[in-house]
Amino acid sequence: MTDASVDYRSMWTELGMDLEGHDLLLAAIPKLYADAYLSQHDRPEGMAYFDFVMSEIHGLRIKELHDHRAAGGTVIGTFCVYVPEEIIRALGGVSVGLCAGAEWAYDQVEQVLPRNTCALIKSAMGFKMGRVCPYVESADLVIGETTCDGKKKAYELFGELAPLYVMELPQMKRPQDLELWRGELDRLVAKLEEVSGRSLTFEALQTATKEVNDKRRALQRLNAARAASPAPISGKDALLAVQVAFYDDTPRFTKMVDRIAEELEARVAAGRGVAPPDAPRVLVTGSPMSVPNWKVHDLVEKAGGVVVSEELCTGSRYYEKLVAEDATRVEGLLDGIAEKYLAINCACFTPNPGRIEDVLRLANEYKADGILSYALQFCAPYQIETTSVERAARDAGLPVLRVDTDYSMEDVGQLGTRVEAFLEMLRA
């Protein structure tokens, strides 16, 4: 996916990567991307930026991280929307989401993790064990969290392979949970101060908070345009924007997304869309989707539907909530960060009525004709919560298609048939 120039190869070697395996990986992605993305008609021009980003995903961006570290900064790897980017950034760190969206080195992974572990976790472990993710190899620290049994326990093994720090996310959202979580932020600050050799200042945290909020505001703006009919951008492209938000340079990303949003607003004003006005509109909700996991969106949109919103960690859960910017002390900003992050509605919480409300609200705002409830196999939190999502959606008169899948392509034929039948039903 990048020109395998000598420069990058020496960089990858320096990072301790498995060049041979990595070559195989890099050879596979461009075709995948072309099939899913470049085959689309009438894409917003601004998406050219993401085409470029994707072509340089293991190249130029890694070089930037390398230069950032050479200039005294740190690179902090994360796997989850609950790890506060604001704090990482305020301490001179670049936050990067780690590779976890494709099958890799499963033979090695299954030596240490059960086969019936979700694809996201197996993938993350495989990219590390196979040494083909330049992000984790660039990371000064990886920050884990206790969001699910699989990750919580897999981190214990991951921590043998990479420098790891685990935050405890509570499982409820009561005042005492917020207190525990607020304490976790203090401990994270201490850990990142140690790793970075810097001290957290009010100015730095305020600036970082504003910058990360701006990134989320840009994504909000881009996504707001999708409420229009016809949809001005494909779900696949909108999903990619959020996926890239996890590892791109923050101010640059904000600028590029704002540019796309502007373009989308012009399209909406002109009534121009990427799908016909009568294309069935689908809300996707469930487990996270990491690059290059575009499977479900691809199936829906190639079958003539259009995904209009994602109630996902790589979707609304990432960008909908903002951190309060008006605090006047570090502690106040951290309070705001604690509140914002704990307010995200992941299925790891019990109970989690906020997510059901989000799904219904988004379906309404984005005029969805139906809901695709997506779960990774063996992702117990989302798989079990699907029962509640289905009930609420049906009570609201919204048809639901339940998809439990992984990263393999074996079920694409069968899934495609189910998606087509679902879209037919939505059309009727």
Add this chain to the structure above:
Amino acid sequence: MTDASVDYRSMWTELGMDLEGHDLLLAAIPKLYADAYLSQHDRPEGMAYFDFVMSEIHGLRIKELHDHRAAGGTVIGTFCVYVPEEIIRALGGVSVGLCAGAEWAYDQVEQVLPRNTCALIKSAMGFKMGRVCPYVESADLVIGETTCDGKKKAYELFGELAPLYVMELPQMKRPQDLELWRGELDRLVAKLEEVSGRSLTFEALQTATKEVNDKRRALQRLNAARAASPAPISGKDALLAVQVAFYDDTPRFTKMVDRIAEELEARVAAGRGVAPPDAPRVLVTGSPMSVPNWKVHDLVEKAGGVVVSEELCTGSRYYEKLVAEDATRVEGLLDGIAEKYLAINCACFTPNPGRIEDVLRLANEYKADGILSYALQFCAPYQIETTSVERAARDAGLPVLRVDTDYSMEDVGQLGTRVEAFLEMLRA
């Protein structure tokens, strides 16, 4: 398993049970019990008590619970060793472990829970949906906990079928986690005061603490005898004792177990055992085993081995730790309860080095020749932690047999072959 006398049937009807389904269930268990238990040779005489208990598991014991409620007491259902019996007891409650050890009504369960949910959870939900567990039907309140994703999310659905209260067990064991957990005890007290209409007093909590400690001391004593060679009691019988500890009358149970322990001590002094001195000695560790889940113990012991210890929730995790009895105020007793329960080493914690230490220590104390690492399929915490258990055991020179299974009998043939091969290796 009980004489289906008219008296019990009217009691079951009053509880709202499905008599037809329940008849089928009751018809199945005596054969299962006879095959596993009554077929054993030279059992301790004291086990006759447990034969009686098992024959009256849905009869006389339920009648006792009925009478207890009629006299103003409460019945509190639990699924987990982290729910403090002392507090329930001090507020006039009888704590009962709920049915979760056999497949029941899976067709109904799989309408609301994913197929790939662990057998313990599917079973608990099935017994409730099928209305064949008189314990849950007798319960004034069921207390859940956030020990794993499966239970945490399944409780949300279970709570639609039964009065439910969920305690948040933290995921680490640091001072701040103990603080959160200590707060959970205060909230549990408030909830149980509300349900029982009583107020917690120091005297009642002190008495209950001593009584529950006595129960655990009796189990400690029974289990200590198993360190002898030849083993004076089968693993199956010792397992049953802990399983029954979850729902039997506490003082009566203590007395009967003490009586068995005394008998075992005499056997040890006389060098009398239930297995030959050269029978391979196996430590079983992993997921909990609820009545009538005796599958693994049965396979090991029918193949000529003997299980000498269980590092299980239905084993050492239940009885090894005691609550401090020397506090002089309610708060002090609650502090001791919080500390004791949080010290239990379940795989739901991260990290969980204490469990590895427990496994190695027990293997040493009980002179185990090998370890059977047992996990329910889809029980991510224990399945993933098995990697660490295996490593530590192998470093200590202890062979490990890994068994991932469920409650079906489909894999018994294949498992039996693996168990036999493992015992052969231990003999060599």
